[in-house]
Structure formats: C-alpha cells, structure tokens
Amino acid sequence: MSPYSIFRSSPEGTLREELSGAMPRERTSKMQEQVTRLYEEARQDVYRYLLTLGLYPPQAQEATQEVFLRLYSTLRKGEMIRSPRGWIFRVAHNLGLKVRARQDSELPFDLDLETRFQSRSADPERHFAQRERMLRFHHAIEGLSEQQRRCLFLRLEGLRYPEIGAVLGISPSAVGEFLRRAIQRLRRMSQ
Amino acid sequence: MIHGGAPERHPERDLLLPYLDGELTSRQSRQVRRHVRTCWQCRAELDELQKTVGDCVRYHGEMLGEAMPPPPRPWADLSREFARIDASYARRPLFARPLARWTAFAGMAASLLAATLTWRAAIFRPATPPPEAKSQPVKASAASPARAIPGTDSQVLSVPGIAVRPSAETAPPAGPADELPAMAALHQLGADLGDPVEVAREGSQVVVSGAGVSTELQRRIQEAMLSIPHVVVRFSEPAAPPPDRLPGATDTASASPANPSTTPSRLESELGGRAQWASFSSQLLDHEEAAMARVYAVHRLAQQFPQEAEGRLDSGKQQLLRSLAREHIAALATEVSTLDRLAAPILLPIASPAPLPPRRTDAANWQAAAESLFQSARQSDTVLAALLGASAPEQPANNLAQRFLTALAQLQADMQQCDLFLTH
Numbered sequence: 176m177s178p179y180s181i182f183r184s185s186p187e188g189t190l191r192e193e194l195s196g197a198m199p200r201e202r203t204s205k206m207q208e209q210v211t212r213l214y215e216e217a218r219q220d221v222y223r224y225l226l227t228l229g230l231y232p233p234q235a236q237e238a239t240q241e242v243f244l245r246l247y248s249t250l251r252k253g254e255m256i257r258s259p260r261g262w263i264f265r266v267a268h269n270l271g272l273k274v275r276a277r278q279d280s281e282l283p284f285d286l287d288l289e290t291r292f293q294s295r296s297a298d299p300e301r302h303f304a305q306r307e308r309m310l311r312f313h314h315a316i317e318g319l320s321e322q323q324r325r326c327l328f329l330r331l332e333g334l335r336y337p338e339i340g341a342v343l344g345i346s347p348s349a350v351g352e353f354l355r356r357a358i359q360r361l362r363r364m365s366q
Numbered sequence: 367m368i369h370g371g372a373p374e375r376h377p378e379r380d381l382l383l384p385y386l387d388g389e390l391t392s393r394q395s396r397q398v399r400r401h402v403r404t405c406w407q408c409r410a411e412l413d414e415l416q417k418t419v420g421d422c423v424r425y426h427g428e429m430l431g432e433a434m435p436p437p438p439r440p441w442a443d444l445s446r447e448f449a450r451i452d453a454s455y456a457r458r459p460l461f462a463r464p465l466a467r468w469t470a471f472a473g474m475a476a477s478l479l480a481a482t483l484t485w486r487a488a489i490f491r492p493a494t495p496p497p498e499a500k501s502q503p504v505k506a507s508a509a510s511p512a513r514a515i516p517g518t519d520s521q522v523l524s525v526p527g528i529a530v531r532p533s534a535e536t537a538p539p540a541g542p543a544d545e546l547p548a549m550a551a552l553h554q555l556g557a558d559l560g561d562p563v564e565v566a567r568e569g570s571q572v573v574v575s576g577a578g579v580s581t582e583l584q585r586r587i588q589e590a591m592l593s594i595p596h597v598v599v600r601f602s603e604p605a606a607p608p609p610d611r612l613p614g615a616t617d618t619a620s621a622s623p624a625n626p627s628t629t630p631s632r633l634e635s636e637l638g639g640r641a642q643w644a645s646f647s648s649q650l651l652d653h654e655e656a657a658m659a660r661v662y663a664v665h666r667l668a669q670q671f672p673q674e675a676e677g678r679l680d681s682g683k684q685q686l687l688r689s690l691a692r693e694h695i696a697a698l699a700t701e702v703s704t705l706d707r708l709a710a711p712i713l714l715p716i717a718s719p720a721p722l723p724p725r726r727t728d729a730a731n732w733q734a735a736a737e738s739l740f741q742s743a744r745q746s747d748t749v750l751a752a753l754l755g756a757s758a759p760e761q762p763a764n765n766l767a768q769r770f771l772t773a774l775a776q777l778q779a780d781m782q783q784c785d786l787f788l789t790h
Contacts, residue, residue, distance in 0.1 A: 207448045218441060223434055236437040243444060248451050312425050331426040336389050347389070355383045362418045 206250050213259055214243040220332050221267045227328055228271040231278070238274055242267045261338030264329060268342045315364035323357035326350050382412055386419065540567045542675040544596045546683050548572050549667070551590040553690050557583060558666075559659040565670070568598075575600040633753075633767075636716065647754045649708055654750050657701035657777075660694045661743040664784065667691050668736035676733075688788050691732065695785045702778055709774065713753075713767035721771035724779035732787035739780040746773035 218239050225235035245266055249256065256262045316324060322343065329339045336347040336354075343350070384390050385398045402408045548565050552558045552574070563576040574591060576584070584601050591597045634643040671679075671687055679687065714721075729735035750773075753766040 203448075203452060207445065210448075211444060214441075214444060222437055223430055226434055227430070232435050232438050236439060236441075239437075240442050240444065244447050244451065247444070247448055251451055309425065309429055312421055313429055316425065327422065328426075328430075330387075331422060331430075336384070336387070351380065351384050351389065354387075355380060358383060358415060358418050358422075361421065362414060 203251070206247065210243060210247045210250070213246070213263070217260065217263060218243065221263060224264065224328060224332060225267060225271045225274075227324075228268070229275055230271055234274050234278070235271075238267065238270050242270060258338055260332075261334055261341060264332060264334060264338070265342045268325075311364075312361070315361045318364060319357050319360060320353075323353045323360070326353040327357045330354060382408070382415055386412065386415060538570060540570050540572050540596050541678070542671055543679055543683055544572045545670060546679070546687060547594045548574050548591065548597050549670070550686055550690060551594060552587070553663075553693070555583070555586055555590060557587060558663050563587065570596060571598045572596050573598050573600060632716065633712065636712065646708070646712065650705065650750060650754065653701050653705045653708070654747060657698055657705065658743060658747055660698035660701065661740055664691050664694045664698070664736050665740040667694075668733040672733055673731050688732075691736070692785065692788045695781060695788065698781055699785075702774065702781065706774055706778070710771065713771055717768035717771055718765070719768060721768050721775060724772075724776040727780060727783065729783060729787065732784055735780065735784035735787050739777070739784050742773060742776040742780045746770065746777050749773050 221242055222235050222239045225238055226232065230238060242263055246256070246259070246263060249262075316327070319327065322345075325343055326339055329342055334342070336350040339350045340347045345353075381390060381394065381398055385395060388395075390398065402412060545565050545567060549558065552563060552565065557563050563574065566573050566575070572594075574587065574597060576587070588599055591599050633646070634640060637643050637646055667687065667690060676684060676687060727735070727738040729738055749766060749770045753770050
C-alpha cells in the first residue's frame, strides 16, 4: 500500500462519513499521521519554493505550515487527493501569490544567493571554478522568463507536467514547451 | 540519419525532453527509444539535455537547497492545530443532514446549555384568551413587541391592551391541544423537517426548544409563537461533543470499505464510471433524506397525538392535526415516487431475485400506520446506505438492490395505508 493511501480514500468512505456526519477516530489518526509525515518530508521544499516566489522567510514558513493544515482540513472534509505533492505545491503557489500581493508595498525578498553560496570543494581552485560555474548557471536561471522559471522549479520539486500545469493554470503541453525552452536557454547561456 | 540503410525521420525535437521526463505515451516513447538507439545525433542531443538537467539538479541542491536562508523558527508541531480542526468538524456535522439532526437531537436536548433566551409568554398571557387562539392555527405575528428586562437573560412578552395574569403556577397542566398550535406554527415555517426544534409540555407550559438553530429561524419561530398561549421558547447553542464521541462514530467505526465485488462497485461500473455513480448516489441520498424528514415528521405527530389524545381534541384541532400529517404524506409520496423513478431502472436489472411485493400491515388507525411507515422507511434508509456503500450492511451485502426495491415498495404501501386512515 502506498504511504499516502489516505489521500486516495475511497468515495465509499467519504459517503459513509458524510452520511453519518462523523469520521471514525482511527481514520482521523491515520490521516494526521500521514499529513505529519508528508509535512516532515516536504515542508523544506515548500518553504524553498515560497522563498523563490519572493516571500520573506517568516511569511514563507508560516505559509508552509498553513498549506499542510489546509491539506489536513481538506482531507477531513472527505475530499480525495490523488497527488498530495502536486496539491501541496498548487496550494502553496496560490497562497504564496496572495501573501506576495499583500506585501506589495515591500520589495520581494532578495535571496542573495550569490553571497550565500559556498562551494562544497575544499580545494581553493576547484572551489573557485565550481562557484563560477554555479553563479553562471544562476544568472542563466535568472534570465529565464517567469513562467519558464516556475515550470523549472516545480519540475525540480518532482512535479509532473500535468501537476505543474494545474499549479500554474496552463496545459501540460504548455509546460513541456516552457521547460524545453528553459533547458535550451540554460544550455546556451551556461556554455 | 541512416537507419538500417534507409533514412528515418528524427523524432520532433519537442519530444526529447518529455521523453526523458517520462511524459510521452508508451507508443511515442517506444518510437523515440527505437530511433535514439540507432541515431547518434539524437542520442547526443539527449546527452546534452541530460547534462543540462543535471546542472539544474545540482543548482537546486546546492544553490537553492544550501544557500537558502533557513526558516527563522523551529517548525511548528501541527498536532495541536489538527485537534482544533477536528473540534471544528466535530461541531459542524452535527446538523449537517436532517436525519442526523433528529437522531442527534434527542441526546443533545439533555445537554442544552443554560437557556440564553427565554420567552415567558405564559407568565403574562391574556386573562381571557382571544377566541381565535383556541382553535385556529397560529399565524406568525410581529405585531406584539417583546421587551427585554435589563439585567436578566430573559425577555418578557406583554400583549398591549390585554390584562395579564401570572398563571404559570396555577394554570392546569398543558395538554396535547396546547401543543398542536405550536406544531402547526413550526410546520408553517417548515421548521418541522429536520431542524433541531422540539415541542414538549412542561407543567402548564408548552416548551418550544432548539439548539443550533440559525438566528433567522430563531427570530421567525419567536415571532410565530408570540400569539400562542402557554408557549415558552428556548434556544441554546449545542455543546460540542468530545472528539471521540462524535455522533454516528460508533456506527461507522467498524464499517469496512466496500469490497470491489459488492453492489456499490458493481453499480459504479453499470452506471459507466465514478462521476455517474457519484451523481446517482447523491440524488438518491437527497431524496431519501427529504423522504425521511417527512416520515419523521408524521411519526412525531403520531407519537405526540396517539389515538386517545386525538380523541380529546375538538374537531377543529383534529382536522388541523390530520391536515398536517397529510401534507407530510403528500410530500413524502413525491419523494418516494422520485426515488423509485431514479432507482428502479438501474437496480431492477441487477435485482435478483425480483423484489418482493409489500406485506400487509394490520394497522387500526393512522397512528399505527405511521409507526409501520416509520419502520419501513428506516429499513429502506438502512438498505440504501449499504447499497451506496455508505455503511456496512447488517446482513450479507448480496441482493441489496432487490432489498432496497422491496423496502421502497413496502414504504409506498405503508404510506398509502396511512393516508387512507387520515382521509377517512
């Protein structure tokens, strides 16, 4: 059984709960356990994604926690979620945009990755080369269009094309096209 | 490119990344794989793509992963929030469905919080009741203003221009005849169909009580009761049941998920898919609930006005009582007919053996017929829940279609019998 079996709860289960107006305690416990597991596995990824959207760290962290509470609440209503990770990023994306809109008066959070980035290599020459290469790639990423960058980041979070399309409100084929162009451009710019 | 001595077209460049990402159909994927195996150019292109994907993954891990600012605080433990969400759901579904409302109400009535609003109509009722209040169904009236007593949680109703007497303690006990106008008023408001409103006698008073009733309905009920003597209205908010004592929890905790071979799954495939199944189930449940609300209403009238009590009513009130019951039966007939129309074409082909004809019930009066009607309605409700996979069947799950159609036929027969008694 999939570790996320609770997300694929049968419609019969949902009906049963709806009819009685209650959800068995063992089911809520299992649901809590699974959402907690997913929270522990994916919260850092969601937080990172929200930072790339321009949220400040405290808001990104708060929004991340909110996403998982919404997930629990949605499951608690008896709704079926086929792809929990896709669902999480879709909600995180929408919530992140709302938070960003509220903080419109402020500049988006500057990740300042160039300053923060440290190569893993202990060898100074190698460290320098690695750092240069990574920064060049970073600039190439910054040169992508917003949609290309979103598609790329979401793909890097493990989402499939239809899931990315659902997050961004575009078709899976449009996702494929954005990704193809992004990869082509990164290749050219990082060479 | 040359392949086996014959030129072969390169796959479209657009397909290479989706191919790597596993986003192509199996046929497309096979074609690309076969081509790449023999085409250096496309294989090199794929290698380049892989390399850039590798760069992206490194960037994601090292730059976005390690260079990102960490969360400013430790991650919160969500379990407390889960409990809060659970508590909100524990309160919410209590009145989610009419059937659940009625079944939940009996237990909840005992746990009413201290009355938040009490209308003491009986305390200051007219010395001589207005003649129309004796035998006519009560109409909602907003003409008589209510006056709040400062410093108390009660409101005192006074009827301008009419002498009042404190009669609650000296008046004779309220009887069924006093309840009927209150019930008729609730009926006019449609508040006797699943809303958690109860009518009961307490000494010389008729108490109309409710918990979790909407503010608007409370207001309308209060207005409607203004002109009815002996009536006290009490509303309160329901106390949330503890999470492990949710209404219905014990009924459903042991219910096992539907077996793929059972009727729900079979029906789903018969209907052509999950969406059709959901629509079918939803319609049946809606009409079943509407039907059950009517059955409960008739049953309640029968219980509150047994044959002897009805015999003590004057003829006007007897007529009123029967007209209330018949209205419910007429509405019930519509719901049952719709249920039959929806269910029969789908269930008859899979009902084996054929549904049984209704058995004859020997009721002596409409109250007894209402009891039979109540039992057959509960039977159809139970079987429908099992049929739709909404509860574990009490009996083996086979023949659910046949049992539901049989129960529906019995319900129709009992309904007709009850109506016959009410008419004559």
